[in-house]
Amino acid sequence: MKRLRSTVPCLLAVAALSLIAAAPQARANEPSNWPDRLIKLVVPFPAGSVTDRIGRVLAQRLETNLKQPVVVENRPGAGATIGSDYVAKSRPDGYTVLLGANASHAVNVAFMKLPYDPVSSFEPISLVAAVPSVLMVNPGVAARNVNELLALAKASSGKLTYTSAGIGTTGHLGMEMLASMAGVQLLHVPAKGPAQALQDVMAGHVDMLIESIALSAPVVKDGRLRGLAITAQQRSPALPELPTLSEAGLPGYELLLWFALYAPAGTPQDIVAKLHAETARIFADPAVRDPLVRDGVTVVAGTPRELADFQRSEIDKFGTLIRKLNLDLKQ
Incomplete structure (x- = not known):
């Protein structure tokens, strides 16, 4: 791409x-x-x-x-x-x-x-x-890093689901860009706003999402969701332990x-x-x-x-x- x-x-x-x-x-x-x-x-x-x-x-x-x-x-x-x-x-x-x-x-x-x-x-x-935003998964998803998530997506033939705050939002476009760059298929289940999107992933109704770091950091820090990477070109002081998607295997992603x-x-x-x-x-x-x-x-x-x-x-x-x-x- x-x-x-x-x-x-x-x-x-x-x-x-x-x-x-x-x-x-x-x-x-x-x-x-x-x-x-x-x-x-x-x-x-x-x-x-x-x-x-x-x-x-x-x-x-x-x-x-x-x-x-x-x-x-x-x-x-x-x-x-x-x-x-x-x-x-x-x-x-x-x-x-x-x-x-x-x-x-x-x-x-x-x-x-x-x-x-x-x-x-x-x-x-x-x-x-x-x-920046954060790529997050429900803790029950068998992926602890981006490579494991992409391997799981390739093996599941489009059955992994993601949500976003709605059609055309940054979270929607960001997940589609990730899927295109990685060569995987994901199923979009749009929510009605960022709060519902986060809740749907925390409840296990949907597997993953990309959401702004301002909303993501608290739920990653307390373990309700598992953060895998951030979408900027540099790591964030808000979640310094998370790699960028570029570092994690998708060079140029931002x-x-x-x-x-x-x-x-x-x-x-x-x-x-x-x-x-x-x-x-x-x-x-x-x-x-x-x-x-x-x-x-x-x-x-x-x-x-x-x-x-x-x-x-x-x-x-x-x-x-x-x-x-x-x-x-x-x-």
């Missing part, structure tokens, strides 16, 4: 320097009167999700730095398109912004008719963070959840610049960055141009993957 990789590792090298450089400039070139009232940060996922957690950290610090209220407004549904469409159609004045993700700005475009254009309907502000800050298209560039500078300043603070890193989150806080380029590469990557695997995501 053609090697499909994101550009996050490249961005990290640039971001490490830009985080330091951006902080002293956070007050430079400020708009003369923005903000002078409440700002809404729309999260197109439910409260309690990884996106929601990062959004609330960002909102709290923006409120302190900008000296205006910043409230998180959860608008989940339809694969994150409801909240994203709301922001796309909002007034481009800097008072409504979006914390988007893979689903809303890269994956959905490959199989959905969206009510917005994920590129032209938004002003990119910053790629905020990326989060799957990351990512979160990015957007404003409606037409938002003045001085406001975009200030929001980016404040975002970089916030995530350069060890008090913000270090707890996220311990939980497996890779902080990026890249520039608007880096986000625009990265998003286009992700649209191409997921589009190619879906076409190559001939996935039917309209179920």
Whole structure:
């Protein structure tokens, strides 16, 4: 299979320097009167999700730095398109912004008719963070590592099952990419959200899943599920004992959840610049960055141009993957 990789590792090298450089400039070139009232940060996922957690950290610090209220407004549904469409159609004045993700700005475009254009309907502000996922199995599955799991899959002729948070989610695409790279067949049993997916594997109704490390780490650490590998190119401090899938026998495998800050298209560039500078300043603070890193989150806080380029590469990557695997995501 053609090697499909994101550009996050490249961005990290640039971001490490830009985080330091951006902080002293956070007050430079400020708009003369923005903000002078409440700002809404729309999260197109439910409260309690990884996106929601990062959004609330960002909102709290923006409120302190900008000296205006910043409230998180959860608008989940339809694969994150409801909240994203709301922001796309909002007034481009800097008072409504979006914390988007893979689903809303890269994956959905490959199989959905969206009510917005994920590129032209938004002003990119910053790629905020990326989060790896974990390949996990029920403890009753006779596989203690990736090689044993793949051998079991090859011997079972498509009888091994996996679940995901739903059709077209990162967990679904990640398992299909794994199956394609390994040359095995797996049966997809989609769940209604990540909580049900985890519960179905813990209960033994389904054999395995790939889910974000933020949700996976607690159930791996307490033994309810067996972690086999993570989906990033580097090991995670949240589960340092787990190898990457590349180390475990699938070279080049990488799957990351990512979160990015957007404003409606037409938002003045001085406001975009200030929001980016404040975002970089916030995530350069060890008090913000270090707890996220311990939980497996890779902080990026890249520039608007880096986000625009990265998003286009992700649209191409997921589009190619879906076409190559001939996935039917309209179920």
